[in-house]
Amino acid sequence: MAKNSKSLLISLTILFFITMVTSKSPNFSQNPSLQALGLNKQEKLSHLHFYFHDIVSGPNPTSIWVAQTPTSKKSPTLFGSIAMFDDPLTVGPEKSSKLVGRAQGIYGPASQSEDALLIIMNLAF
Numbered sequence: 370m371a372k373n374s375k376s377l378l379i380s381l382t383i384l385f386f387i388t389m390v391t392s393k394s395p396n397f398s399q400n401p402s403l404q405a406l407g408l409n410k411q412e413k414l415s416h417l418h419f420y421f422h423d424i425v426s427g428p429n430p431t432s433i434w435v436a437q438t439p440t441s442k443k444s445p446t447l448f449g450s451i452a453m454f455d456d457p458l459t460v461g462p463e464k465s466s467k468l469v470g471r472a473q474g475i476y477g478p479a480s481q482s483e484d485a486l487l488i489i490m491n492l493a494f
Contacts, residue, residue, distance in 0.1 A: 417494075419458045419469055431456045435475075446484060451477040458492065470494035 403414060424431040431454055438449035455473050459466035474490035 419460065420462050420466065421472055422457050422459065422464055423454060423472075424456070444478070444481060446478040446480055446482065448478045448481045451475055458494070 403410060406414065408414060422431065432452050433454075434450055434452050436451040437447075441447055441449040453475050455471060457464070457468055458470040458472055459468055461467070471493050472490055473493060474488065476486055476488040476490075479485040479487040
Protein backbone atom coordinates (compact mmCIF):
# COMPACT_ATOMS: atom_id res chain seq x y z
CA MET A 370 0.00 0.00 0.00
CA ALA A 371 2.53 2.56 1.15
CA LYS A 372 5.91 3.21 -0.33
CA ASN A 373 8.77 1.70 1.68
CA SER A 374 10.47 5.09 1.90
CA LYS A 375 7.37 6.67 3.45
CA SER A 376 7.06 3.83 5.96
CA LEU A 377 10.71 4.29 6.87
CA LEU A 378 10.22 8.05 7.20
CA ILE A 379 7.28 7.54 9.56
CA SER A 380 9.25 5.01 11.61
CA LEU A 381 12.25 7.33 11.82
CA THR A 382 10.01 10.26 12.83
CA ILE A 383 8.56 8.22 15.68
CA LEU A 384 12.02 6.94 16.64
CA PHE A 385 13.31 10.53 16.72
CA PHE A 386 10.40 11.55 18.97
CA ILE A 387 11.05 8.69 21.38
CA THR A 388 14.81 9.35 21.35
CA MET A 389 14.14 12.97 22.32
CA VAL A 390 12.10 11.98 25.39
CA THR A 391 14.18 9.08 26.72
CA SER A 392 17.26 9.20 28.91
CA LYS A 393 20.29 6.99 29.38
CA SER A 394 18.84 5.49 32.56
CA PRO A 395 18.28 1.72 32.35
CA ASN A 396 15.31 1.97 34.75
CA PHE A 397 11.69 2.16 33.62
CA SER A 398 10.95 5.00 36.04
CA GLN A 399 12.76 7.28 38.43
CA ASN A 400 11.97 10.28 40.60
CA PRO A 401 14.28 13.12 39.61
CA SER A 402 15.12 15.90 42.05
CA LEU A 403 12.38 18.55 42.05
CA GLN A 404 14.82 21.18 43.26
CA ALA A 405 17.22 20.52 40.39
CA LEU A 406 14.37 21.12 37.95
CA GLY A 407 13.18 24.29 39.67
CA LEU A 408 9.91 22.76 40.93
CA ASN A 409 8.43 23.12 44.40
CA LYS A 410 7.85 20.28 46.87
CA GLN A 411 4.10 20.24 46.24
CA GLU A 412 4.55 19.11 42.66
CA LYS A 413 5.07 15.46 41.77
CA LEU A 414 7.30 14.42 38.88
CA SER A 415 8.09 11.00 37.45
CA HIS A 416 10.48 10.23 34.63
CA LEU A 417 9.50 7.21 32.51
CA HIS A 418 12.06 5.46 30.34
CA PHE A 419 10.84 2.90 27.81
CA TYR A 420 11.37 1.72 24.23
CA PHE A 421 8.71 2.08 21.55
CA HIS A 422 8.56 -0.67 18.89
CA ASP A 423 6.71 0.47 15.74
CA ILE A 424 6.81 -2.49 13.34
CA VAL A 425 5.59 -1.56 9.84
CA SER A 426 6.43 -4.73 7.89
CA GLY A 427 6.88 -8.47 8.27
CA PRO A 428 4.46 -11.16 9.40
CA ASN A 429 3.20 -9.30 12.52
CA PRO A 430 3.20 -5.54 11.93
CA THR A 431 2.05 -3.34 14.80
CA SER A 432 1.24 -0.44 12.48
CA ILE A 433 -0.94 -0.74 9.36
CA TRP A 434 -2.43 1.62 6.80
CA VAL A 435 -6.22 1.57 7.25
CA ALA A 436 -7.41 4.34 4.89
CA GLN A 437 -6.28 6.07 1.73
CA THR A 438 -7.85 8.48 -0.73
CA PRO A 439 -7.59 7.88 -4.48
CA THR A 440 -4.82 10.50 -4.62
CA SER A 441 -2.80 9.26 -1.62
CA LYS A 442 -0.50 7.01 -3.66
CA LYS A 443 0.25 9.90 -6.02
CA SER A 444 1.08 12.31 -3.20
CA PRO A 445 4.78 12.70 -2.33
CA THR A 446 3.78 12.74 1.36
CA LEU A 447 0.98 10.09 1.22
CA PHE A 448 -1.42 12.88 2.26
CA GLY A 449 -4.87 11.46 2.96
CA SER A 450 -3.58 8.14 4.33
CA ILE A 451 -4.27 7.01 7.88
CA ALA A 452 -2.40 4.32 9.84
CA MET A 453 -3.40 2.71 13.13
CA PHE A 454 -0.91 1.27 15.58
CA ASP A 455 -0.78 -0.87 18.71
CA ASP A 456 2.92 -0.86 19.58
CA PRO A 457 4.63 -2.58 22.52
CA LEU A 458 6.54 -0.46 25.04
CA THR A 459 9.43 -2.32 26.65
CA VAL A 460 12.08 -1.80 29.32
CA GLY A 461 14.95 -2.46 26.89
CA PRO A 462 15.60 -1.93 23.17
CA GLU A 463 15.07 -5.60 22.29
CA LYS A 464 11.55 -6.65 21.25
CA SER A 465 11.84 -9.57 23.69
CA SER A 466 12.49 -7.19 26.60
CA LYS A 467 9.92 -6.96 29.43
CA LEU A 468 6.64 -5.42 28.24
CA VAL A 469 5.60 -2.41 30.35
CA GLY A 470 2.77 -1.02 28.24
CA ARG A 471 1.40 -0.24 24.79
CA ALA A 472 1.29 2.82 22.56
CA GLN A 473 -2.02 2.88 20.71
CA GLY A 474 -3.38 5.39 18.24
CA ILE A 475 -3.43 6.71 14.71
CA TYR A 476 -1.13 8.78 12.53
CA GLY A 477 -1.26 10.30 9.09
CA PRO A 478 0.59 12.76 6.88
CA ALA A 479 -0.71 16.26 7.64
CA SER A 480 0.75 18.16 4.68
CA GLN A 481 0.40 17.83 0.94
CA SER A 482 3.87 19.19 0.24
CA GLU A 483 6.08 18.74 3.31
CA ASP A 484 6.97 15.90 5.64
CA ALA A 485 4.58 16.49 8.55
CA LEU A 486 2.98 13.80 10.67
CA LEU A 487 -0.08 14.12 12.89
CA ILE A 488 -0.06 11.59 15.73
CA ILE A 489 -2.82 10.83 18.21
CA MET A 490 -1.53 8.41 20.80
CA ASN A 491 -2.46 6.87 24.13
CA LEU A 492 0.23 5.29 26.30
CA ALA A 493 -1.23 2.48 28.42
CA PHE A 494 0.94 1.09 31.23
